[in-house]
Amino acid sequence: MLSRSGRRKSKNPPPLALAAFSPLPQREWLAVVSASRHKRRRPLSYWSGHLVTGYGRDMTGRMILLDAKPLGAADVAEIARRNARLMLGEQAMRRIRASRALIEHLTGLGKPMYGVTTGLGACVDTPLAPADLIAFQHSVPLSHSMGIGPALPTDAVRAMMTARISGMAAGGTGTSERVVMGLVAALNAGVHPIIPTWGSIGAADLAHLGHMARSLRGDGEAEFQGRIMPSTEALALAGLEPLDLREKDGHAIIVANSLSTGTACLCLEDVAHLIDWAMAAVALNYEAFRSSLTAIDEHALAARPAFGQREIGARLRVELAGSGLWKDRAARRLQDPLSYRCVPQVWGGLLNAFEQARLATEIELTHSGDNPVILAEGERVVSNRCMKLMSPAIADLPRFLSARGGSRQGYAELQKPLSALEAEIRHLANPMSLSPLAVSDGIEDQSSMAPRVVSKTAEIIERMRYLVAMELIFAATGVELRGVVDSMGEGPQRTFAAIRALVSPLDDDREMSTDMTRVARMVAGPRY
Numbered sequence: 193m194l195s196r197s198g199r200r201k202s203k204n205p206p207p208l209a210l211a212a213f214s215p216l217p218q219r220e221w222l223a224v225v226s227a228s229r230h231k232r233r234r235p236l237s238y239w240s241g242h243l244v245t246g247y248g249r250d251m252t253g254r255m256i257l258l259d260a261k262p263l264g265a266a267d268v269a270e271i272a273r274r275n276a277r278l279m280l281g282e283q284a285m286r287r288i289r290a291s292r293a294l295i296e297h298l299t300g301l302g303k304p305m306y307g308v309t310t311g312l313g314a315c316v317d318t319p320l321a322p323a324d325l326i327a328f329q330h331s332v333p334l335s336h337s338m339g340i341g342p343a344l345p346t347d348a349v350r351a352m353m354t355a356r357i358s359g360m361a362a363g364g365t366g367t368s369e370r371v372v373m374g375l376v377a378a379l380n381a382g383v384h385p386i387i388p389t390w391g392s393i394g395a396a397d398l399a400h401l402g403h404m405a406r407s408l409r410g411d412g413e414a415e416f417q418g419r420i421m422p423s424t425e426a427l428a429l430a431g432l433e434p435l436d437l438r439e440k441d442g443h444a445i446i447v448a449n450s451l452s453t454g455t456a457c458l459c460l461e462d463v464a465h466l467i468d469w470a471m472a473a474v475a476l477n478y479e480a481f482r483s484s485l486t487a488i489d490e491h492a493l494a495a496r497p498a499f500g501q502r503e504i505g506a507r508l509r510v511e512l513a514g515s516g517l518w519k520d521r522a523a524r525r526l527q528d529p530l531s532y533r534c535v536p537q538v539w540g541g542l543l544n545a546f547e548q549a550r551l552a553t554e555i556e557l558t559h560s561g562d563n564p565v566i567l568a569e570g571e572r573v574v575s576n577r578c579m580k581l582m583s584p585a586i587a588d589l590p591r592f593l594s595a596r597g598g599s600r601q602g603y604a605e606l607q608k609p610l611s612a613l614e615a616e617i618r619h620l621a622n623p624m625s626l627s628p629l630a631v632s633d634g635i636e637d638q639s640s641m642a643p644r645v646v647s648k649t650a651e652i653i654e655r656m657r658y659l660v661a662m663e664l665i666f667a668a669t670g671v672e673l674r675g676v677v678d679s680m681g682e683g684p685q686r687t688f689a690a691i692r693a694l695v696s697p698l699d700d701d702r703e704m705s706t707d708m709t710r711v712a713r714m715v716a717g718p719r720y
Contacts (some may be wrong), residue, residue: 205497224710259283262558263358265550268457272351279378280361287363288372295366329442335400336446339388349384351454355557366562374435378408381430386413386420394642401446410434443595451640456553459646460651463546468719472687473663474535475511479680480670484523485535486652500540511683610662613655620648664691668692669698
């Protein structure tokens with residue numbers, strides 16, 4: 193049982209955190225902790241029916257421990273998208289308790305503390321009466337629940353919840369132990385607050401976290417077991433009580449960039465998949481074009497080791513292992529177009545930016561603080577290799593890769609959506625954080641616009657999938673027309689087989705939107 197101060201009484205059973213070191217299933221520890229809140233222990237059959245059915249049925253069974261080792265971006269994606277369960281270890285619990293003890297000590301001394309004994313933002317000079325401290329914390333989520341627009345998807349909500357728990361477990365937020373464990377229990381039970389998409393400028397995702405806190409307090413709506421319902425009903429079905437906010441709790445929940453950080457983790461996973469598939473597309477295109485492989489020569493790349501290019505070269509050499517292109521005079525041209533020669537440099541730059549974005553995201557993920565993380569806006573990495581492959585003057589292949597020559601269009605019309613997607617990506621890559629409006633009576637006069645930056649990145653990724661899908665389709669046709677399918681490297685052979693499993697050869701003109709959608713859907717997932 194928890195005392196009103198948030199400290200655990202010594203006669204209580206071990207905390208949920210110790211589930212990581214216990215042979216008992218996690219749901220039994222959830223039963224123990226939750227039953228203590230109800231002041232009686234309910235049978236485990238009750239908890240099995242409410243905590244493991246529905247959303248829990250789809251869980252992978254994997255348990256991710258947050259303790260001395262912090263979460264990584266991949267862990268967030270595993271929890272958000274593949275329903276792994278999050279568990280807090282004893283070191284994490286000690287950090288949470290230590291920061292909470294300091295809040296209670298300073299509150300007892302009557303020390304001025306922003307958001308605890310004072311108002312927020314421009315109201316920082318307004319002291320709160322001692323009798324109003326807890327009521328104020330309950331009002332904070334309500335006053336910040338001003339989001340608008342469609343509801344966030346479930347994986348974004350789960351990523352946001354995970355990121356907020358991670359920040360709290362780092363220590364320094366002063367959150368009550370009961371609030372942290374309530375968030376963990378809701379996440380693992382599959383209680384997902386309904387949260388509008390728009391409303392944050394990146395100076396803490398106040399609106400989104402306000403809606404999350406409001407819902408988990410029993411005010412608002414939540415999704416549970418595939419149904420949207422009043423959050424009080426969802427919590428009751430999951431066997432959970434509404435969050436009981438104490439001093440600092442309301443402010444601690446909302447003062448973070450958890451939506452930006454959590455969804456950035458999801459974008460990182462998407463970009464990692466996209467890079468893998470892009471390398472597959474490049475290797476297959478090399479085969480179709482009969483490109484020279486000197487551009488990926490290890491010693492040539494080492495002579496001027498720009499960021500990431502050696503790693504890209506190594507990936508492509510593995511892809512093209514066993515290819516006939518390694519033979520002397522296998523290349524058609526002495527010097528290929530720059531879009532072929534500069535693949536290691538261009539994609540190496542993206543790989544370097546990807547690692548920097550991952551580092552920045554994980555710094556924000558693994559630390560508590562109310563400063564927004566600034567993420568890269570997106571890369572202008574758009575290739576015109578597809579156009580080159582359709583040009584008979586450059587590629588020595590039929591115009592537009594038409595198997596019937598000029599009597600058919602081939603892939604000619606796909607140049608238009610390709611060009612349109614490229615233009616949209618360039619538009620989306622423009623920065624939007626240069627001149628934000630000052631808010632909060634001029635107090636908050638700088639912001640990163642991080643949620644929209646991450647959202648734009650996701651839109652870029654969606655369009656890039658179609659560009660990579662087009663190159664895969666064009667290159668698969670190119671190697672067939674070239675007659676080199678049997679002499680390709682191991683990677684291009686696997687890629688070609690994957691494309692042909694989804695898209696038949698273009699023997700005659702046909703509707704191609706379906707083909708592109710199928711391959712783009714494949715590109716959205718992990719490779720092989």
